[in-house]
Structure formats: structure tokens, C-alpha cells
Amino acid sequence: MNTLIRNRFGTDEIEVKRDDLSKVTVVKYRVFELIHLLVEQYGYTTLNAITCADWIEEGHFAITYMLTTRARRHTFMVQTMIGREEAKIDSLTMLFPQAEIMERDLHEMYGIDFPGNGNLVELSLENWVHTPPLRREFDTLAFVNELHDFREGRDDNLDVKAEMKRLRALKKAAKEAAAKKEALKTEEKEEASQPSAAQKESGHGK
């Protein structure tokens, strides 16, 4: 099976992750041919899931189809990359009816279009007009800061590293000041003993 898929679809080596899991990556326009081959000839009768990961730095989404054998002993991950602008890939609903709900979920969360799926309406979000939320460019912290106020009373939070530095500097300054004072005191003591000697001399002189 390995050599047949490699030769016919021009893919890399099939990656064997575990006893019951293998993965292969194909180009977008040959995905359905490969899925048909796995279903008809190798007995991968069930579609378990369609997943998507956003690789924004490389400019594509990685869509993976999980196919399982009839005895549920082996799972095959068929992965393909689609562009992030104008993200589109044909729907699998004709072959597997459960693909309809899986594609509806990805459409809402990533904004991917699945031509052929007639039911791409909203699922969990209501009246959502901003960027599809699971895309990496959607910043949840900025979004929340814009719309909501945070709880008051937390302004006395201090940066611990800065406090440690400040206290250490204070301690150092206090130590230096104390040392200076000590030095001054001993100087004064010596001076105090000096004039008495001079007085004694002058007293004698008088």
C-alpha cells in the first residue's frame, strides 16, 4: 500500500506514528482520489473527524481527515494544506453524511468555504460579525479589553522583580549611609580626644 500511494500520488513516505495510526500528506486537488481509494480498496469505511490547524507563519491551514477501518483497529490521517486567503475545499457530504456537521463547525470557526455543503449556517456563535474566532490573528485579549471593564480594586498589584531590586538598592544605600556615619563618628571621637590634649598643653603653658 505504501509504494502504491507514493507512486500514484507523489507523496513522501507514509509516517507510522503508532501501531494503530498512520499519516500521509497530499496536495489539495488529489485528496478525494486518495480518500476514494482508501474507502473502496483498503476498507477504511468510516470518517471519524475533520480537523484543522492554523499555521499562520507558513500561510496555510492544515486540514486532516481521519479514516478508520471497519474493525476500528487502524486510523489513517490524510492531511492537505489549503491557503489562508480564500480558503476553500470541496465538501465530502456525498460520500459521508457526517461530514456536513464537521464542515459546518470548521466554517464557523475558521471561515473555510466548503462548496457542495448546503447547510453552512451558524452553530455555536450567534450573530457573529467579527473575524472567525479560531484564526490566529483574532486576539481574544484585545477583543475583551475593548468590550468589557475589569474588576476594580486590583490597582495595588506590584511587580515583584522591581520591588526586589528597589529594596535591595535601599538596603545597600542604608548600609553605605550607616558605614559613613560610623566612619564620621570615629573621626569625631578622635578629634574630641585631640583638643583635650591640646588644651592640656595650653593649660600647662598658661
Added chain:
Amino acid sequence: MKWKVDIGGTLSPIGILGAFFEKPNTIAYPAVKKETARSYRGFHTNTLDDCIGCANCQDVCMNDAIDMIKVDKEYNPKNSSQCIPRIDYGRCCWCSLCTDVCPPSSLKLEEEYLGITKYATDFLYMPKNK
């Protein structure tokens, strides 16, 4: 639905009447309180004599619920920042990651879990000094 004769299935549920003679599962709260296990994750306690103000708890808290605030008197001379943690109970999820990473093990969770207040500012909870 056709009627199928099922004598056993019709008579056996009468055994439910035996429940009249059993002890009830409910307890007379608040006269009788249920015992909580010592390891239950309740409110926070912090032994201020041991706390060194390192802010490991603030770093690991996954909801940004911990503030480090200035301490009112010097409990521990080894506390290099003289700051102690205060927890926002509107954000805390009681996962106790903060107690796992505390180096002197001064931050702990006790088994008390009931707190009733009229004011939202009481959610900024200062752990008890134990």
C-alpha cells in the same frame, strides 16, 4: 404498541415499597453537616512567616487571579520583595497549581468552602494567615 403479557415485569417493581423502611439518604442540614475530606480544595491559607514573596504563584496562575501587594508589617525578614499574594475569587478556578509551585510550601488550600457576602469587593480575598 401491542400488549405483551409480562407477569414478572409487572410484579417486580412492587419491591420499590421496601424503600419506606430504609434510612433516608438526605441529612438534616444545617443541623447536621456533612464531613468534608481534609484534601478538599477550599479557600487559600498562607503562612506569612514562611512566604518569601517570589511570585511563582502569580506566574503559574492560569487566570491571572493573583496580585502581589505590599505587606503591612514585616512578617518574614527573608521576604525579598515584602509582597504577599491576594487572590481574586472571581477568576480563581481552584486548580491549586499555585500551591504546587510554592517553594517554602506556605500557600495551601483548606477544607472550608462556604463564603457569603453582600459586596463584590469581598471577592478580592486575602488568604488567612495560618
Added chain:
Amino acid sequence: MANRHITIFHGPQHPGITGNMSIELDLLGETILKATTHVGYLHRGFEKLIERRTVIQAFTIVCRICVPEPDPNEVNFAMAVEELAGIEVSQRAKYIRVMMLELSRLAAQFLWMAGQSGSIGLYAVGQWAIADRDLILDLFEELTGGRVYHMYVYPGGVRRDLPEGFLGRVEKVLEHLKTRLKLYDDIFIYNASFRQRAEGVGVIDAEEAVKNGYVGQVLRACGIEADVRKDAPYLVYDELEFDIPTEQAGDVYARALVRRAEMDQSIRILEQVIEKMPEGEIMAKLPTHRKFKLPKDDTWVKVESARGEFAYYMAGDGSENIRRMQVRGPSLVHAYTLLENLLVGAELSDVALIMNSLGICPPEIER
């Protein structure tokens, strides 16, 4: 005759404990012509929350994805992280994880009994089932510190060791539950009125079930022996002895019988685990949380929960955050593809009965 064709909203509250989702029904008299499922009451955005948290911070929120049975989520997350990062787990930790999963499965099956009996009006059994489940929750409270959300199965092992005498207390609870289950048999499972209502309702075809990706008791009640614990064993299930119960009829009553038989098998597994529990370490050494990096790779792990096969897709990207974690719970396909087809032609009073028997849990559909 004028008002026989109406549309109603079988709202987020249902008889029995199903969860918060609603079905829009087109009715002709009492027969259903078309059903549309609506979810969205419980969307909390977990998959986006994970992106801004490190691996150890993310483990604390994963358990909240499924409300009746949180443990398969924790075990799935831990297994995926361990596979990506290459961490070994000790034998004792694996046995403790199996014990947690089976106790959680028992608690979820009791909750199912509460829901199914409530949907036909037999609320007494429902109250008893919740009280018996409470004993299992007391065990969880003692071991992990939380009754429902445990946050206990850590990537690398488990968080705390078993307290003194814990295994003895588990055995006592199991003995008590065995006597109680005989009572449930007489009053609920073999009750003539439950049989009248449940036999022949909600019949599913076996071939369609395999192709469409249905999982769990839906498959086993059609005669197909499918269970992740036997097909692709994980943790220490290949060292334990247990059977997979099946039935042939494919209706609501067959699914109830399968679930009742699975509770006996869970007790059998737990007794073996208590006997075989080894000594040893419970936790592998991990780097501090800001230095724990996952390599650039992806994986797919699965676990058998009380309702079927629960699977996670996880992708790392070389930093300390997780790039993507997608949850594929058993209910996504059951609530849409299966339910909308099964309800056509059914009676209005059977809607709650069918929903409970399919084991639909809305929190995991919309995360």
C-alpha cells in the same frame, strides 16, 4: 383539523437529564415530520483559551469540556502531550488512571439511569441513582480534592498518591453498589412499562451505523462489537480481563441493556485493578512550565468514555504553547446526523426517551 400542523421548540429543559440543547420540531398532530437541532447554550471557547496558555496551565481547564464525565478528557490530554514530548509513565500511575476512568464510567452510567428513568416519568429511580453516585463522588473528593472536576491526571503521571486505606474503601463502595444494582434491575430495567415504551423505538441500522461514524452503545446495541479498550488498547487494558456486551435489536431497550451490562463489567475491572495495584513512582519529572516545549508534530489519541469513543487531535509548534487542540466527542455526530434522521416519524412523547438513550452530551459538541 385546522391546527394540526405546528412547529414547537422542545427547549433546553427536557424531562430527564439530557443537557442544554434544543430541538425545533415540525409536528403533524403528535408525529414528527422534521427535526432541527440547536446548540450554543454552552459555548465557552476552550479551543481558543488553550492557545494562550502553557501546557501545564492548559491541563487545568481541559476537564471542564464534558460535564457528566470529565476524566476521559484529562487522560486524552495527558496521553497526547506524553506522545508528543516522549514522556514515559510508570505502571502505578497507569493503574491509578484506569481506576479513575472506571469509577468515572460507573458514575456516568448512574447519571444515565437518572436521566432515562426521568424521561419516562419514573423519578424515584432517578433520585436513588443520584444518591448512589454520591458515594463514588465521596471517593473522588478524598483522593483528588474535587468531586466532579478532578484536575488529577497530569501529563507524566498523577498528581497525588493514594491515601492510607483508600483501596479498602473503594471495595466497600463496590460491594454496596452490587447489592443496589439488583434493586435497579427489578424496578427499572425489567419493568414491564419501561419495556412497553422502549422496545421498537429509535431503531438504528447496523450498516449505516458503521459508515456514519456512530460510536459507543449505538453500535453495540446493533450487534457490532466495537470498543477502543479492545480494538486499540491504551494504558493497561491489555492486561485486564473483561467482555464487551452486545445486543441485536438496535432500539432504546437494547441500548439500556447494554449499558446495564457494562456497569457489571466496570465493577469487574475495578476489582482486578485493586488486586493488581503495583508499587512505584507516580509522577515523571517535568521541566518548569515556561520551559516545557512541545516539538512540531501532531497526533490523534482516543479513549473509551461511557458514551463512546472520545478523541483528541493535538498539534505542537516548538514553543511552550499548544498550537491546536481539537476535541471530537461522541455526541457531535449523534446529535446532528443521527438524531435529525431518527426523529422523523417518531412520536412527540418519545423525543426525550430517544435523546437519553443516544447519550447526547451538549457541552462536548460546542466546547
